[in-house]
Amino acid sequence: MTEPRALGDLLPALGLEADLAATPILGVSADSRAVKPGFLFAALAGAKTDGKRFVGAAVANGAAAVLADADAGVEADVPVIPVTDARATLARVAARFHPRQPEIVAAVTGTSGKSSVVTFLRQIWAAAGHQAASLGTLGVTKPSGATYGSLTTPDPVALHATLDALTGEGVTHLAMEASSHGLDQKRLDGVNLNAAGFTNLSRDHMDYHPTVAHYRDAKLRLFSELLPTGGAAVVCVDGADSAWFCEAAKARGVRLITVGFGGETLKLASVARDGMAQILDIEHEGGRRTIRLPLAGDFQAANALTAAGLAIGTGVPTEVALDALETLEGVPGRVDFVGERNGGAVFVDYAHKPDALASVLAALRPFAKGRLIVVFGAGGDRDAGKRPLMGEAAAAGADVVIVTDDNPRSEDPAAIRAAILAAAPGAREIGDRGLAIRTAVSGLQPGDVLLVAGKGHETGQIVGDRTLPFSDHEVVRDALQSGETAA
Numbered sequence: 001m002t003e004p005r006a007l008g009d010l011l012p013a014l015g016l017e018a019d020l021a022a023t024p025i026l027g028v029s030a031d032s033r034a035v036k037p038g039f040l041f042a043a044l045a046g047a048k049t050d051g052k053r054f055v056g057a058a059v060a061n062g063a064a065a066v067l068a069d070a071d072a073g074v075e076a077d078v079p080v081i082p083v084t085d086a087r088a089t090l091a092r093v094a095a096r097f098h099p100r101q102p103e104i105v106a107a108v109t110g111t112s113g114k115s116s117v118v119t120f121l122r123q124i125w126a127a128a129g130h131q132a133a134s135l136g137t138l139g140v141t142k143p144s145g146a147t148y149g150s151l152t153t154p155d156p157v158a159l160h161a162t163l164d165a166l167t168g169e170g171v172t173h174l175a176m177e178a179s180s181h182g183l184d185q186k187r188l189d190g191v192n193l194n195a196a197g198f199t200n201l202s203r204d205h206m207d208y209h210p211t212v213a214h215y216r217d218a219k220l221r222l223f224s225e226l227l228p229t230g231g232a233a234v235v236c237v238d239g240a241d242s243a244w245f246c247e248a249a250k251a252r253g254v255r256l257i258t259v260g261f262g263g264e265t266l267k268l269a270s271v272a273r274d275g276m277a278q279i280l281d282i283e284h285e286g287g288r289r290t291i292r293l294p295l296a297g298d299f300q301a302a303n304a305l306t307a308a309g310l311a312i313g314t315g316v317p318t319e320v321a322l323d324a325l326e327t328l329e330g331v332p333g334r335v336d337f338v339g340e341r342n343g344g345a346v347f348v349d350y351a352h353k354p355d356a357l358a359s360v361l362a363a364l365r366p367f368a369k370g371r372l373i374v375v376f377g378a379g380g381d382r383d384a385g386k387r388p389l390m391g392e393a394a395a396a397g398a399d400v401v402i403v404t405d406d407n408p409r410s411e412d413p414a415a416i417r418a419a420i421l422a423a424a425p426g427a428r429e430i431g432d433r434g435l436a437i438r439t440a441v442s443g444l445q446p447g448d449v450l451l452v453a454g455k456g457h458e459t460g461q462i463v464g465d466r467t468l469p470f471s472d473h474e475v476v477r478d479a480l481q482s483g484e485t486a487a
């Protein structure tokens with residue numbers, strides 16, 4: 001149980017009148033349903049509804065005070081504290097309510113590669129002798145184990161409760177993912193950052209962001225507003241959009257570390273495939289190193305270098321960071337080799353956006369002496385515009401395309417498939433994801449590579465408002481073991 005805190009200590013900049021400032025606060029929440037007696041309720045305008053509609057419910061549940069945007073006109077039977085930016089204020093209040101944070105925190109943004117980079121950075125820090133954790137789409141992974149989470153960047157109250165608990169457990173180094181939703185909704189505004197990383201930018205979440213510029217600007221906030229001036233900015237400079245992030249870092253006056261083929265701090269001079277591994281030639285300020293990265297997929301080299309850059313930016317000696325790349329373990333569900341059957345190999349990958357699908361197909365192409373086959377779908381209640389683009393990417397990058405269901409959520413799965421199929425001429429449609437995977441596995445011929453894309457590490461399929469148990473890994477493994485062959 002967290003100790004009560006005086007409201008005035010949680011909102012020191014407001015100069016609250018003495019009686020109000022002394023109000024004991026037992027918890028903080030932006031969800032009226034989670035409010036308990038003595039809580040501070042933050043009434044936030046959201047994407048679906050407005051928290052001010054639930055002030056009455058929060059007070060009925062025992063809220064001691066309400067935090068709200070000054071222009072929202074919130075009234076209540078308990079004191080209302082008007083502020084200019086309730087979301088940012090909530091993040092800072094959460095940081096004061098759960099005050100401990102790991103000594104070193106690095107946040108990573110970008111359209112693809114965030115989960116991979118935070119996982120690699122955790123491993124590099126651990127190899128350098130630190131108590132390290134990572135937090136993001138895969139949940140929280142720490143020295144004592146892993147717990148699954150639902151959001152890539154949790155809401156500020158959950159986030160700071162986690163940071164506080166991790167610090168209490170002795171974690172000194174945390175690598176976390178900063179999603180565009182998280183940045184836009186100011187979920188990380190209370191986090192004390194030491195470093196920020198950028199992977200790449202392509203299309204995603206256009207259901208949420210009104211324009212591409214809005215999406216990019218949300219990501220830029222990490223560099224232009226959240227990273228303090230003493231921090232380090234690590235930018236993978238191989239994509240055109242990286243210039244925005246380099247400029248933001250320069251304008252902020254932070255240390256800029258660039259990585260990738262065009263990188264100055266860690267320059268990838270050459271890459272050569274070595275079975276499921278890659279040999280990287282890296283030039284850095286102190287010299288040149290040849291590293292065997294034990295991971296498949298060209299882009300994992302860029303992700304590994306971004307992680308190494310973040311390790312260097314947070315005090316790990318360059319040689320130690322580069323040595324650690326040789327021992328990196330893969331990320332669950334990212335270019336994840338599951339097994340072989342009849343001389344054909346099967347990979348599970350989390351590509352659920354056009355650019356990721358194109359990248360992973362390109363990364364797997366060299367392994368396909370025969371056909372490159374892809375089974376994938378697209379999530380419901382998410383950016384509908386990406387569906388035809390994913391269809392195009394699959395048709396362009398694979399020899400055989402099977403369109404199936406991802407997480408349909410509240411949408412009609414057949415309509416989602418139809419939107420993909422319209423852009424993937426010649427593709428086959430098998431709605432049932434299990435059947436689609438079994439059909440593809442049973443048809444494998446020597447030299448084929450099968451990619452099952454879109455759900456990666458996920459262990460459920462969201463249909464309507466129910467999550468049914470489903471794992472691409474399990475279905476693939478069962479299919480690999482069964483003796484069935486395609487008719």
Ligand SMILES: CC(=O)N[C@H]1[C@@H](OP(=O)(O)OP(=O)(O)OC[C@H]2O[C@@H](n3ccc(=O)[nH]c3=O)[C@H](O)[C@@H]2O)O[C@H](CO)[C@@H](O)[C@@H]1O[C@H](C)C(=O)N[C@@H](C)C(=O)N[C@H](CCC(=O)O)C(=O)O
Nearest residue numbers: 030031032044046047048049051054151152153155179181
């Ligand atoms: C679109 C979106 O991002 N929504 C997130 C956002 O909700 P919101 O503030 O817009 O909420 P809303 O439903 O409009 O409600 C407004 C306010 O009323 C409150 N309310 C609502 C009902 C009620 O009875 N009482 C009450 O107090 C809500 O708690 C909220 O504060 O803030 C909530 C708390 O932080 C999140 O749980 C919620 O995530 C939803 C569930 C979600 O699915 N988000 C996804 C899209 C997301 O955030 N994804 C990113 C990126 C993923 C990636 O690409 O990796 C992520 O970081 O996971």
Ligand SMILES: Nc1ncnc2c1ncn2[C@@H]1O[C@H](COP(=O)(O)OP(=O)(O)OP(=O)(O)O)[C@@H](O)[C@H]1O
Nearest residue numbers: 111112113114115116137299349350351356359360
């Ligand atoms: N550097 C990269 N460039 C292009 N594609 C990538 C890169 N890294 C990963 N991918 C693709 O994106 C998928 C998701 O990777 P990862 O989970 O590391 O990214 P993420 O940014 O955390 O994604 P999400 O926003 O869904 O959490 C991978 O399975 C792969 O298909």
Ligand SMILES: N[C@H](CCC[C@H](N)C(=O)O)C(=O)O
Nearest residue numbers: 352378379382406407454455
């Ligand atoms: N964090 C991403 C995950 C998408 C995964 C994919 N399987 C889907 O359901 O679309 C999102 O919520 O948009």
Ligand SMILES: [Mg+2]
Nearest residue numbers: 114115137152
């Ligand atoms: Mg992620």
